[in-house]
Amino acid sequence: MFLTLSRIIKYGIKNFLRNGWLSTATIAVMFLALFVLQSLMVFNVVAKTAVTSVQNKIDISVYFKSDAPEDQILGLKKSLEGLSEVEKVSYVSQDQALTEFKAQHADNAVVSQAIQELGANPLLASLNIKAYDPKEYSAIAAYLNNDSLSALIDKVTYAQNQTVIERLISIVDNAKRGGVALTIVIAIIAILVAFNTIRLAIYSNRDSIEIMRLVGASNNFIRGPYIIEGVLYGILAGVLSFAVAIPLISYISPHVINFIPEMNLQTYLAANFVRLLGYQLLFGIALGIFSSFIAVRRYLQV
Amino acid sequence: MISFQNVTKTYGKNSIALENVSFKIEPKEFVSIVGRSGAGKSTIIKLLVGEEKPTSGRVFLNSCEVNKLKYSQMPLYRRQIGIIFQDFRLLNGKNIFENIAFALEVEGRPQKEINEFVPQILELVGLNDKLYRFPYELSGGEKQRVAIARAMINQPEVIIADEPTGNLDPFNTWEIIKLLMKLNEMGSTIILATHNKEVINTLGHRVITLDQGKIIRDEEHGRFVLTN
Numbered sequence: 001m002f003l004t005l006s007r008i009i010k011y012g013i014k015n016f017l018r019n020g021w022l023s024t025a026t027i028a029v030m031f032l033a034l035f036v037l038q039s040l041m042v043f044n045v046v047a048k049t050a051v052t053s054v055q056n057k058i059d060i061s062v063y064f065k066s067d068a069p070e071d072q073i074l075g076l077k078k079s080l081e082g083l084s085e086v087e088k089v090s091y092v093s094q095d096q097a098l099t100e101f102k103a104q105h106a107d108n109a110v111v112s113q114a115i116q117e118l119g120a121n122p123l124l125a126s127l128n129i130k131a132y133d134p135k136e137y138s139a140i141a142a143y144l145n146n147d148s149l150s151a152l153i154d155k156v157t158y159a160q161n162q163t164v165i166e167r168l169i170s171i172v173d174n175a176k177r178g179g180v181a182l183t184i185v186i187a188i189i190a191i192l193v194a195f196n197t198i199r200l201a202i203y204s205n206r207d208s209i210e211i212m213r214l215v216g217a218s219n220n221f222i223r224g225p226y227i228i229e230g231v232l233y234g235i236l237a238g239v240l241s242f243a244v245a246i247p248l249i250s251y252i253s254p255h256v257i258n259f260i261p262e263m264n265l266q267t268y269l270a271a272n273f274v275r276l277l278g279y280q281l282l283f284g285i286a287l288g289i290f291s292s293f294i295a296v297r298r299y300l301q302v
Numbered sequence: 303m304i305s306f307q308n309v310t311k312t313y314g315k316n317s318i319a320l321e322n323v324s325f326k327i328e329p330k331e332f333v334s335i336v337g338r339s340g341a342g343k344s345t346i347i348k349l350l351v352g353e354e355k356p357t358s359g360r361v362f363l364n365s366c367e368v369n370k371l372k373y374s375q376m377p378l379y380r381r382q383i384g385i386i387f388q389d390f391r392l393l394n395g396k397n398i399f400e401n402i403a404f405a406l407e408v409e410g411r412p413q414k415e416i417n418e419f420v421p422q423i424l425e426l427v428g429l430n431d432k433l434y435r436f437p438y439e440l441s442g443g444e445k446q447r448v449a450i451a452r453a454m455i456n457q458p459e460v461i462i463a464d465e466p467t468g469n470l471d472p473f474n475t476w477e478i479i480k481l482l483m484k485l486n487e488m489g490s491t492i493i494l495a496t497h498n499k500e501v502i503n504t505l506g507h508r509v510i511t512l513d514q515g516k517i518i519r520d521e522e523h524g525r526f527v528l529t530n
Contacts, residue, residue, distance in 0.1 A: 003412070207391070208394065214353070214385055215452070216379075217377060302353055
């Protein structure tokens with residue numbers, strides 16, 4: 001058993017080295033496939049972050065009339081928090097709004113002077129509402145558009161921003177759906193190309209496989225070396241594609257940050273180094289073994 | 303030792319390769335099977351090797367009924383026979399040593415034995431100086447001698463040769479035939495399919511003559527006669 005296994009490994013490595021060109025070509029194609037898969041993985045992380053980033057920017061605010069009593073506002077806050085769609089409600093009182101406003105315009109002498117001259121606080125208290133899903137805003141807006149609340153509420157920003165929010169929702173939805181579809185299609189193409197390359201490599205060995213059967217070799221003894229070769233293809237292609245990806249990611253990382261400040265690819269890479277490399281190897285090896293297994297099986301009929 | 307009992311093999315509906323063929327081969331016999339191309343020589347060999355199954359009838363090697371062997375039993379069965387082909391069928395990716403060693407490795411024989419046996423057998427076929435050459439570096443005659451070495455290394459009871467000299471010049475043909483005769487003297491049963499008239503007539507052994515899938519002659523000291 002051990003003897004057979006060591007012979008299988010020995011021949012797998014020997015075949016791999018002897019068919020230098022074939023091995024190189026196969027690894028090159030597998031490298032491309034794995035690189036594409038890896039790019040898709042990174043792309044999905046970026047897209048997800050971008051989508052979340054956009055989603056986080058959507059919210060609606062409710063501005064209360066200046067004479068609205070605070071305890072009623074807080075009561076409404078509590079009831080809003082009770083809604084399952086609502087993720088977070090934050091209350092900004094009139095004073096807080098003024099402090100923030102002042103801080104924002106601290107270096108603008110005209111604005112601060114105007115406020116001082118006004119005497120009274122011109123700003124309104126507000127509730128800032130964030131939903132789990134941007135689609136829920138219309139429901140929340142409808143909830144607020146209630147006659148019993150109209151005495152309290154000055155305005156709800158949803159009405160003004162409705163078209164923008166709806167457009168953003170559709171962009172986010174399409175990005176998600178498109179991302180998934182694109183990933184699946186490209187991944188399938190990459191896998192098929194790699195699979196076919198290995199099949200071709202083994203096709204050139206179909207006579208040998210038949211001869212081995214006729215000489216009385218068991219299927220495992222015939223298949224073994226090809227599977228070892230597949231594993232070697234996978235490991236080398238995986239390492240190669242990862243080695244190429246690292247400098248590439250470092251290079252594009254600053255450009256990505258420009259678009260999506262939350263997405264630092266370099267930190268992502270550093271944090272997920274082992275996981276990403278592991279995926280590459282696992283994917284490469286699985287692809288190699290699977291392709292070899294299927295390809296050899298065809299010629300084991302004799 | 304080998305027996306065909308009313309064996310018929312058809313491919314499709316209209317193509318009859320063998321029709322109701324029966325014969326027996328005793329241990330240590332040297333039997334030639336002759337006939338035109340398409341007479342059924344290769345079919346007999348394919349049935350014996352288990353590459354094909356008969357449409358009807360039974361094929362025996364000793365007590366083993368070849369036509370009933372399962373796919374998974376084939377490797378073990380085939381280790382009892384040595385096969386030589388017209389087109390040599392060496393493993394092109396392996397050198398000569400490995401090609402012959404392969405027949406021992408499939409049986410799981412220890413490396414020590416392999417290192418000892420392979421050079422011995424190559425000496426017997428006169429190729430002990432080409433141990434680490436690859437098949438593409440050898441001539442046709444040399445390749446066929448490697449194939450014979452591979453077929454005989456695990457000392458099978460039967461050696462089956464399907465047109466082994468078909469691709470060789472007269473000189474190499476005789477080298478190969480002499481080797482087969484030597485193996486026969488050493489105790490192996492030899493089945494030789496050929497359409498080489500000279501070889502048959504010189505051998506003077508048993509000859510089974512096929513024509514259109516039927517045995518038309520089976521003579522103890524046969525000659526190559528195809529005219530009816």
